[in-house]
Amino acid sequence: MNMAATTPLGPATDGPALDLYGRPDWRRRAAYFAGWGSCLVAVAMIAIPIVWLLWGVIARAVPVWRWSVLTESTTATGGGLANEIVGTLLIVAGVAILAGTIGILSGIYLAEYAKGAIGTLLRSASEVLAGIPSIVLGYVGYIALVIALHWQYSLAAALIVLSALTVPYIAKATEAALRQVPTPYREGADALGMSPMRSLGRITIKAALPGITTGLLVALAISVGETAPLLYTAGFTNSLPTLHLTHAPVGYLTYAVWTFYNSPFKGQQDLSFDAALILVVLVLVFIVASRLVVGMTQRNTEKN
Numbered sequence: 001m002n003m004a005a006t007t008p009l010g011p012a013t014d015g016p017a018l019d020l021y022g023r024p025d026w027r028r029r030a031a032y033f034a035g036w037g038s039c040l041v042a043v044a045m046i047a048i049p050i051v052w053l054l055w056g057v058i059a060r061a062v063p064v065w066r067w068s069v070l071t072e073s074t075t076a077t078g079g080g081l082a083n084e085i086v087g088t089l090l091i092v093a094g095v096a097i098l099a100g101t102i103g104i105l106s107g108i109y110l111a112e113y114a115k116g117a118i119g120t121l122l123r124s125a126s127e128v129l130a131g132i133p134s135i136v137l138g139y140v141g142y143i144a145l146v147i148a149l150h151w152q153y154s155l156a157a158a159l160i161v162l163s164a165l166t167v168p169y170i171a172k173a174t175e176a177a178l179r180q181v182p183t184p185y186r187e188g189a190d191a192l193g194m195s196p197m198r199s200l201g202r203i204t205i206k207a208a209l210p211g212i213t214t215g216l217l218v219a220l221a222i223s224v225g226e227t228a229p230l231l232y233t234a235g236f237t238n239s240l241p242t243l244h245l246t247h248a249p250v251g252y253l254t255y256a257v258w259t260f261y262n263s264p265f266k267g268q269q270d271l272s273f274d275a276a277l278i279l280v281v282l283v284l285v286f287i288v289a290s291r292l293v294v295g296m297t298q299r300n301t302e303k304n
Contacts (some may be wrong), residue, residue, distance in 0.1 A: 054280065063278035064270040074238045074251065078267020081275055085252040086281070087241045088224065091158055091234070091252060095223045097197050099163035099170060100216050106167065107174020107212070112200065130168035135162050138229035146233060156245035161229045166219035173215020177208035210294040217290040221283050227254040295296025 072080025079168035106126075114122055145151050181204050189199035205212070235249030236259075242248050256275035260268040 003259055011023075012276070046222055057273070057276045057280055061273040064273060065077045065277070066129025069271065073240060074256070074271070076238075078271060079272060080240075081238045081253065081256060081278065082255050083238060084275060085278065087234075087251040088253045090155065090241050091162065091230075091250065091267040092224060094155065094159040095162050095166060096216070096220055098159055099219065099223075100162065103167040103216070103219070104174050104212060107170040107215075108178065108200070108205070111175040111178035113289045126171055128169045129164065130172075134165055135228035136230075137165055138232035141229065142232035151234065151246040153249035154244070154246040155234065155241065155248065155250050158230055158234035158250060161233050162223045162226060165226065165229060166223050169219045169222065170215050173218070174208070174212045177211025177215070178204060180211065181207045212289045213293045217286045221286040224279060224282050224286070225254065227258050230254065233260075236288050270294060 069080040069082075070085065071082055073083040074081065096287060110122060110126075134262060138161055141157055141164075145157040145160060151157050185203050185207055186199060189203045194202070218301055230250075234252060236255045237249040237251050238250075241250045253275045256268075257272050257279065260272035260275070263269055263272075
């Protein structure tokens with residue numbers, strides 16, 4: 001009776017499966033190590049640029065770092081980054097509220113209610129919006145909000161443009177997270193007589209909360225690093241931001257990185273490195289926060 005030989009690397013198809021020492025033949029070993037080698041090369045191609053970038057930022061920022069940049073506002077020749085830091089945090093908070101609300105509700109609609117041609121059309125439109133370059137969205141916001149509506153450079157114009165940029169990511173993450181909720185969860189809720197809305201709020205969304213949270217925080221990290229849309233909508237100011245939504249420009253960290261790097265003043269050049277370091281720290285905070293929130297929500301989901 002002929003039986004197919006198997007090896008730790010998979011079933012044998014033809015030829016001897018093992019050599020004289022009981023090991024897979026050289027072709028299978030070569031394919032095995034070539035596969036792992038390709039994976040390691042791919043990881044290195046991602047990790048090396050990241051490490052190089054982080055090292056370049058840290059090596060330039062740490063020697064010129066001073067804690068007063070966190071409390072002083074920018075001046076004509078230097079100063080600090082307090083106005084940019086507060087402006088960035090204000091913009092991020094606004095995007096979290098505006099884009100987070102619209103994106104999560106859109107994702108819920110796409111996952112639970114958008115069926116057939118309507119769902120396909122809406123998903124295609126979301127993908128098209130996600131593929132539009134950020135500088136194009138910024139220019140459209142400049143024409144429509146800053147010029148046509150006479151808002152001038154303002155917080156509201158910046159929030160609307162950045163929300164349009166990040167809503168597709170949040171909606172897609174929310175839809176994917178909801179679709180990954182096991183079907184028995186929904187069937188159990190139906191068996192208990194729960195209404196669809198109550199089942200969605202108490203069971204489905206709670207189970208999908210790790211994915212929804214991750215998508216929201218990733219979108220916020222994207223908004224933190226944007227420059228082009230803010231140049232067209234938020235403008236810039238050396239003063240601390242106010243709560244006026246229109247007719248009031250806002251400072252932000254990416255402006256310092258983009259503009260001060262080529263400044264003739266040494267103080268402003270140092271501020272560009274400090275701003276880059278603060279941005280890196282903010283992105284790392286978002287990543288760590290997403291991991292912590294996912295861990296907490298997963299534990300709660302398992303308990304319930």
